[in-house]
Each structure stands twice: as C-alpha cells, then as structure tokens.
Amino acid sequence: MELRHLRYFRAVAEDGHMTRAAERLGIAQPALSQQIRNLEEELGVPLFDRVGRGLALNEAGRLFLEEVRDVLVRVDGAASLARQAGRGEVGRLRVGFTASTCFNPAVTEALKAYRQTWPGVELILEEGRSSLLEAALEQGTLDAAFLRPPLRSTERLGFELVATEPMVAALPVGHRHQGRSALKLEELRDEPFILYPRANGPGLSENVVAACQRAGFTPKVAQQTPQLASTVNLVAAAIGIAIVPDCMRQLRPDSVRYVTLQDAALKAEFGLAWRRDDRSRTVRHLIDTATQADPRG
Known part of the structure; x- marks a missing residue:
C-alpha cells in the first residue's frame, strides 16, 4: 500500500464518483478504478457499494476514510516541516x-x-x-x-x-587620568597593566603589548586574568589598568572609568x-x- 493509494481512495470517497475523482486527480478513470480495486484486494474487504453510476462508502470504507484522512494530514504536515527545515525556517x-x-x-x-x-x-x-x-x-x-x-x-x-571597535583605557576610580577625555598610550608607560592572554595564539592582549612597544615601552604586567570580562573587576579593585574593547564600558561604571585612546590603530575585532x-x-x-x-x- 502506497500513499498514492490513500490519496486516490480519499478523492473517490469525497467525490462519490470515479470519473469526477479521476478528473480532479488528473489521471485516467480506468487507471483510478484499477488502483481502487488493488487497494480493496490488498485490504481484503470492499470499501464502496456501487449505487447506480456512483459510489457510496460502506461501513469499512467510512472507518478507513477517518484513518486515511488522519494519516494524510500527518504526512502532509511532516513534508511541510521537512521543507521548512530545509529552508532554515524551523x-x-x-x-x-x-x-x-x-x-x-x-x-x-x-x-x-x-x-x-x-x-x-x-x-x-x-x-x-x-x-x-x-x-x-x-x-x-x-x-x-x-x-x-x-x-x-x-x-x-x-x-x-562582524564588527571592529576601538580599544579604551579602563582606569580605577580615583586614578589621576580618570577625568581625561582621551589619552595617548605612551602616557600609561608607568602603569601596572592587567592582561588577558589567549591560550591558543596571539589575540587582543598581545596586540596591546605590541602597541605599547610601538609607543616606546613594554607594559609592566601586574596581573593576568583567564578572560577579558574578569579584567574589569581587577581594575575596579585598583590592581592595575587595562586596555579593553569599547563595548566593555558597560561593566562596573560605579568603580571604573573608561578613557578613549588616541591610538587609532589599536582595534578589537x-x-x-x-x-x-x-x-x-x-x-x-x-x-x-x-x-x-x-x-x-
């Protein structure tokens, strides 16, 4: 038994007429009649009573139609879901x-x-x-x-x-430069730095060190942290200063001051x-x- 047999049966059951159902399905009437006979033979029971030129479902046919409709609804739903998934919609x-x-x-x-x-x-x-x-x-x-x-x-x-953003200096509250609108990197040469090295290769921290060296100094590392976000907490504790992406300004605004750097080449990606x-x-x-x-x- 194939899905087409179920669809053919449903069409004939709903139309009550073999010729009209064949026209709706777009197949020849003799071929449709043969498919219905094959279905009844496979089930071992007739599904229709022949009444004049039309067809009427018998009790077996009525019960079978209820199940067939449910099956086809689920099949059509599964097919639609598969197509949606293939398009990335679900x-x-x-x-x-x-x-x-x-x-x-x-x-x-x-x-x-x-x-x-x-x-x-x-x-x-x-x-x-x-x-x-x-x-x-x-x-x-x-x-x-x-x-x-x-x-x-x-x-x-x-x-x-996705995005590139400038780096800013994160300073603890009370720092001598906290009121500045902008800083040159070289002005931080005597500051203790908090760095966040990457375990799998050069990253932001290494770029900061390279920028400091281009500015004429090697930063004094006071502390290293396992990840970037925890760096700001150490700045808030006045352990040192840090150079972080501009988006980090949202962290600890009560105890950390962020100052723009004039080194335009220092970017975070x-x-x-x-x-x-x-x-x-x-x-x-x-x-x-x-x-x-x-x-x-």
Whole structure:
C-alpha cells in the first residue's frame, strides 16, 4: 500500500464518483478504478457499494476514510516541516558567545534580527571562553559562536568578521587620568597593566603589548586574568589598568572609568565562527544576519 493509494481512495470517497475523482486527480478513470480495486484486494474487504453510476462508502470504507484522512494530514504536515527545515525556517540553532562579545550591540542586534526573521527557529545560547567554544564547534555541540580572532583551527572552522571597535583605557576610580577625555598610550608607560592572554595564539592582549612597544615601552604586567570580562573587576579593585574593547564600558561604571585612546590603530575585532562542513540553512541565515547581508537571499 502506497500513499498514492490513500490519496486516490480519499478523492473517490469525497467525490462519490470515479470519473469526477479521476478528473480532479488528473489521471485516467480506468487507471483510478484499477488502483481502487488493488487497494480493496490488498485490504481484503470492499470499501464502496456501487449505487447506480456512483459510489457510496460502506461501513469499512467510512472507518478507513477517518484513518486515511488522519494519516494524510500527518504526512502532509511532516513534508511541510521537512521543507521548512530545509529552508532554515524551523529547527534549533545553538549559538555560543564570549563574555566580552555579548556586550557589543552588534551581537544583540544580530540575535534580535534573527529571531524576528526566523521565529520558528529555537535559539539556544551558551556563554564560554573562546577555547571552549571553539572545541564545542568542532565537536558539533554548538552550531556557531561569536568569537574574537584568531581561531585555533581555520581548517575546520569558517569565520566572518562582524564588527571592529576601538580599544579604551579602563582606569580605577580615583586614578589621576580618570577625568581625561582621551589619552595617548605612551602616557600609561608607568602603569601596572592587567592582561588577558589567549591560550591558543596571539589575540587582543598581545596586540596591546605590541602597541605599547610601538609607543616606546613594554607594559609592566601586574596581573593576568583567564578572560577579558574578569579584567574589569581587577581594575575596579585598583590592581592595575587595562586596555579593553569599547563595548566593555558597560561593566562596573560605579568603580571604573573608561578613557578613549588616541591610538587609532589599536582595534578589537570579533566575528562569527562555524564548522565549514555545516551546510544548514539556519547557520547560513545567522551568518548573513550577523554580517548584515540579506538574510533571505
């Protein structure tokens, strides 16, 4: 028994006439009659009573029709769901982000726009360190992640830049420079620095050190932290100063002052990473949304 047999039976049952049902189905009347006979033979019971030129469902046919309609509704629903999933309109998308990238409005705007454009996709969000998020991507427990470059693996992971922002000096309240509107990096040569080294290669912290060296000094490292977000807490504790992305201004405004740096070359980048072998439309839509391409293109 095939789905076409069920669809043929439903059409004949609803029309009560073999010729009209054949016209609606777009097949020849003799072929339709044969298909119905084959169905009845397979079931081992007649489904219709022949009344004049028409057909009337018997008791077996009426009960069978109820079940057939239910089956076809479920089949049509499953087919529609599969097509929607193939277009990336439904499903589940697991997205990671680091503690620092979540403060950038580009991330929140991308997630907001994605949810508005693809409301049928469930977003599952996870915060973590860059190295853990990369590992989760490679293992397939995450579908995409907002990360700061560089990536540990560019062979298995793709990466699209989402935003670039300036770096600012984070100073503890009471610092002699807290009232300044802008600072040159060289003015911080005698300050104790709090750095946040990356375990998997050069990153923001290394860029800060390189910028200081271009300004004529090597920063004095007072403390290293495991991740960028915790750096601001140590600045608030007056352990030292830090150079952080501009989006971090939202952290500890009561105990940390942020001052613009005049070193325009010192920038912070972040983007969206995903597995190169992931061809799902849900991931592609997020990439297009985050990079401001046409998400429906």
